[in-house]
Amino acid sequence: ETGVTQTPRHLVMGMTNKKSLKCEQHLGHNAMYWYKQSAKKPLELMFVYNFKEQTENNSVPSRFSPECPNSSHLFLHLHTLQPEDSALYLCASSQAGGRAGELFFGEGSRLTVL
């Protein structure tokens, strides 16, 4: 248990569906992140939020839409995805002053796009 909870853990969706991934952190952190991990590839940083404000978008296609309503919650809204978007989506959080920026990761949401 890392203090970062992701739901759902598994999701199967068609290319025309709209779904959302949810991340909640119980650590009092102020920064949250979305990473994508495709098969046999390194983790890719997608988005960074600091105090609810997006500070980084790593050239992510617009079919991925993040939302950060407060410092404890982060969503990734998905629409009209492609099969190549199938991957493990990982959420993380961090806090200044905590072990020099240690990131705490959730267990991930495994997405399959049919």
Place this chain on the structure above:
Amino acid sequence: DAKTTQPPSMDCAEGRAANLPCNHSTISGNEYVYWYRQIHSQGPQYIIHGLKNNETNEMASLIITEDRKSSTLILPHATLRDTAVYYCIVRVPPESNTGKLIFGQGTTLQVKP
């Protein structure tokens, strides 16, 4: 952030020490060395970090060479549960909260009975 080079895979016998190397020859003076690991289909987990002195915690030891161009993560008594991908990352500690990490391919450590 400085680039790191790690062997793609390593084996280790259960109960023996696992020594995972990392080269970071372009490291800057203010960059730290971080190690994370990712057990299959789980999120990465922080292990240890250091600047220039050797570091030890309950999980592992980190040995950084005097010139800081390479380091070694040591798991003193590897168990089957230590089978994972180990990532060596070099970066400046964040001044603010946004301390993003950029992951490479890492080293897949297989601990064998």
